[in-house]
Amino acid sequence: MLDGYERIITVGGGTGVFPLYFVQQICRERGIEALAVCGYRSREESVLREAYSQLGCRTLFAADAGDLDIPGHAGLALEELLEQLPPIDSTAVLTCGPRPMMQAVADIASQHGYACQVSLEERMACGIGVCLVCACKVKQEAGETGYARCCVDGPVFSAEEVVWES
Numbered sequence: 103m104l105d106g107y108e109r110i111i112t113v114g115g116g117t118g119v120f121p122l123y124f125v126q127q128i129c130r131e132r133g134i135e136a137l138a139v140c141g142y143r144s145r146e147e148s149v150l151r152e153a154y155s156q157l158g159c160r161t162l163f164a165a166d167a168g169d170l171d172i173p174g175h176a177g178l179a180l181e182e183l184l185e186q187l188p189p190i191d192s193t194a195v196l197t198c199g200p201r202p203m204m205q206a207v208a209d210i211a212s213q214h215g216y217a218c219q220v221s222l223e224e225r226m227a228c229g230i231g232v233c234l235v236c237a238c239k240v241k242q243e244a245g246e247t248g249y250a251r252c253c254v255d256g257p258v259f260s261a262e263e264v265v266w267e268s
């Protein structure tokens with residue numbers, strides 16, 4: 103997931119900031135440059151702000167309510183961050199949160215030529231690849247689409263694989 107990248111940017115929305123916090127910790131342990139964007143509905147509903155601040159990585163906090171660093175969703179904050187950063191080819195954007203936000207983040211990463219990994223939050227039942235409750239639509243070879251099981255094939259997918267309109 104992190105191998106081969108010189109710079110990692112995590113973009114979490116709502117509870118999506120939790121798993122990405124651990125990614126940030128791993129980046130720190132491995133000496134990978136890491137930056138973070140955390141998006142919330144409002145300052146009041148924000149979580150882990152202190153923990154992210156203590157990581158020492160550059161972090162932008164966005165809020166729909168406009169009462170944190172950046173007004174609007176995390177994708178807007180990502181755009182602002184990328185405008186300020188020198189381009190580095192081996193950059194990956196990792197995102198977790200509401201699906202529309204992740205789609206916006208994937209588009210922005212693509213516009214900058216950066217790889218993007220998304221953590222899909224499908225409902226799960228069995229968790230072992232049997233019930234198919236967690237099926238998510240993905241692109242396959244030759245331009246066809248099919249389904250992957252989020253629980254065993256993911257939950258992290260390359261953004262290029264995901265069929266967003268499903």
Ligand code: FES
Nearest residue numbers: 227229231234253
């Ligand atoms: S949760 Fe049953 S197949 Fe994924």
